[in-house]
Amino acid sequence: MRKRATAKQVAEAAGVSKWTVIRAFTPGASITEESKRKVLETAASLNYTPNLLARSLATNATHQVAVFVDDFANPQKLPFLETLTERLQAAGLVVMLININNHFDHVHALLHADQRQVDAIVLFGTAFRDETLTDHQLGRGMPPMFVLARDSQIDGVPAVVCDAELALKDIVDHLHERGYRRPGFMTGATVLSTALRRRQHFVEFWGKKGVHDVAVLSAEKYSAQAGAEAVRRYLNTTNATDRVDVLMCENDILAIGAIDEMRGKYGLRVPEDMAIVGFDNYELGGSSAYGLTTYEQPRHEMVEVIVGMITGRVDAETVTLPGKLVMRSST
Template sequence: MSKPSRATAADVALAAGVSKWTVTRAFTPGASIAEHSRERVLQEAAKLGYRPNLLARSLTTKTTNLVAILVDDFANPYKLPVLEVLTQALQAEQMAAVLININQHFDHLSAILDADQRQVDAVILVGTDFKDEALKLSTLPASRPPLYVLARESTIAHIPAVSCDASVSMAAINQHLWAQGYRRPGFMSGPRSLSTALGRKSHFTAFWQQQAGITVPELAAGSYDHRAAAQALRTYLQQTPAAERIDVLMCENDALAIGAIETARHEFGLRVPQDLAIAGYDGDELAASPSFNLTSYRQPLQEMVAALIDMLKGRSAARSINLPGELIIRGST
């Protein structure tokens, strides 16, 4: 079956009795064109089912309005609301997202090079395990699209990041836990990353060391997965006598905290928070459910995405910024 032919700008121009360039201006935001001419073009375009060829337009404008989004940890449920808010904001600016799944068969450097071949206007890194060597300027083409990090800090000077302020957020969490009387804290970490750092652990442990000389044990889950969290806490509780255990567990994100709560309650019969208090980070909706009632620090997702979009559109300078969120105190602490 042959593919039906699509209406062209020339077809619309003929029907509207105008030039092809008038049709182009009618579909170009901000272009100079008389209102009655624009309305005439749009009416005829609607009748013919005409839509501008965005790929062809990109050859003239040198922009595609495509943004590549790289994600490497789909097990983390917080990625879904991040993608929802980010793609909605991009679409509001007449931009579209190209989602690239980073995995063992397709690493970060391959993804960035692939995105460059597709002539995207920018690449947004929404993940945790990005390696420094993959993001160095020397390994990427000079014409590469600009790179940004969202919801994580960046340790690479030339890559701007928009993130929740780790210093402010962990100070709020620590002050709350200290006021509640906890004195044997532990920290559950996710994946360790080189180029996109999480300052949550360093700020958390520094507070307890400075406040009371307490060395915080680390329960390393290795990934943002509730099953990994379950195994990390399971191993710790099996190996640690009850009298020597932590009394509060700070988790690097809500996915880890949820896995920890389930394991503490259902495998070891511990009461939360009476036997073990647990706190998370992100402000995931699931954390607020009665089943978990999790204390968490809510990231300012809307504000972070808005700041990133302003950089993409050139309305503000491309630079790393940290924004404050909100501590949500619930029954788990």
């Protein structure tokens, strides 16, 4: 069992009371330069460092933020996690990464995070329904919660999202301008409101252009594999003449899977035979093999806002931020 020095031990060694030691480590506390120096010296020699656990208990603030993630298949999570940890750390907060899965569901995670006294909970792209809270009377006394990169369906829980309406408007404008008139949409999940919203807006903006027929392809989950399967089903059941001329996929992973399948198994060209659009601007989509036209979420701004909410600098109200269209060779 390891032993660390405590404030009391430092106090004895320095010939002061433990409170003086604590003051030496409390910025702005009332203490003379002289005794502060003395304390810091003996503290250094004893290798003393304040115990943040004890401090958290006493101050009722852990400076820990639980981040719930339930979909590690989406590579987009990684850059977001990087930015999120970096900005939170810069604000003096540390991330507790919680993997929501079959063995550790939302309710477990919520209870656990609460018991650990985290300062806030970030639902990062997790599917979290209102009932989870109401069913378990978890609402009261929970740490403040925030939803990142997905709509919040929960009353009083703000979200930070990319503006889907603007995004889809930009995309549809771009496609229309390029001359496409027979659009299709590939969904990855049929239950998520964020997914539904993208599709809704896609259909809506095509409607405004006078195009009222939008084909819908369903992938089973967000993976290249699933995207490939979805497009295969579509191509197998649709005559070449009836096919869409542009397919918007709900994210880049689906799009990449779709492109591979089209080229590899069907010898189709992108964009000549069918144009493809993705979403998220995942690094590999930008490689020359795919040249995927996509839409980039304003990651840094989103993270900045959510960190602001957590630290209280920003009002905790749902924020919608504009992203930007990334045009490449696939359209």
